[in-house]
Amino acid sequence: MTQKIEQLQRQERVAAWSRHAESEFSAFQSTSKLNLQAQKPRDKKLCATLEEAIRRSGLQDGMTISFHHAFRGGDLTINLVMDTIASMGFKNLTLASSSLSDCHAPLVGHIRQGVVSRIYTSGLRGPLAEEISRGLLDEPVQIHSHGGRVHLVQSGELNIDVAFLGVPSCDPFGNANGYTGKGLLWFAGLCESGCRKRPPGCSADGSAAAVSAISSQYRPGPGGSHRAESNG
Incomplete structure (x- = not known):
């Protein structure tokens, strides 16, 4: 019954x-x-190079940049973006990555050169962690849980200026998802990056002032970047 x-x-x-x-x-x-x-006409946001996407994002010295860690130890996004940012001459940035792994050892050089001066993250591993333990940074690294990241963003203690997302595919208008293209991220939902349009499972509450999606696959229709897109 x-x-x-x-x-x-x-x-x-x-x-x-x-x-x-x-x-x-x-x-x-x-x-x-x-x-x-x-x-409802929209401006296409496809950029020919990552440098152009960074420039269009409005990044300036002293700002906070964010990354997700969905690629785990195989992540190439952070190193690619940080190398480009360093070559463009930016300094004194706060790095707010949801986590940092062994593959992010190149960040040591960027810290020594003054490109990165502060770090917020849920964890550090490998050579980067070892160098920071030896006093590489003038300020202590702010270690938080994934839930703590949400609180930092929502409370305003952590203000993300530009979020860089490594995505499988996106379209000319900056629409991206985690379940089409190569390197599927459906399990992660592109969650802790601070992206402005909050996908399912996102813990950043859509807080970033600008978002750059970096992808190897371009989709001509909504939902689908060449190299990079700036969604500022």
Whole structure:
């Protein structure tokens, strides 16, 4: 008897949602997707180079940059971005990566050169951790849990200026996801990066002032960068 009641309740909820959907979206049923997009023109944000994307993001000395760690020990995004940032002459940046691994040893050089002066992260490993333990940074590294990162962002203690996302694919308008293209990130949901448009499972509360998506696959339609996109 109880199962039958629950089944009837589910059917009622589905029927109620269907009625709501029909009333809310009836105006769009006779309009093609292309026409809807034409009514709301958007600027393409595709950049030819990572340097261009960084420039368009508005990055300046002393700002805070963010990265996710979904690629774990195989991450190439942080080193690629930081090498480019260093070559452009930026200094005194705060690095707010959700985690740092052995593969991020090149950051040692950027710290010594003054490109990075502060770090917020959930953990450090490898040569980077060893050098910091020996006093590489003038300021102590701020170690936090993943939940602590959320609190830091929401409380305003950690203000992310530019979030760099390594994504499998994205389109010319900066729409990206973690489940199409090479190097799928569906399990991570691109979560702790501080991206402005918060995907499922994101712990950064969409706080970044600008977002640059870095990808090897370009998709011509929404949801799908060449090399990089700046979503400032």
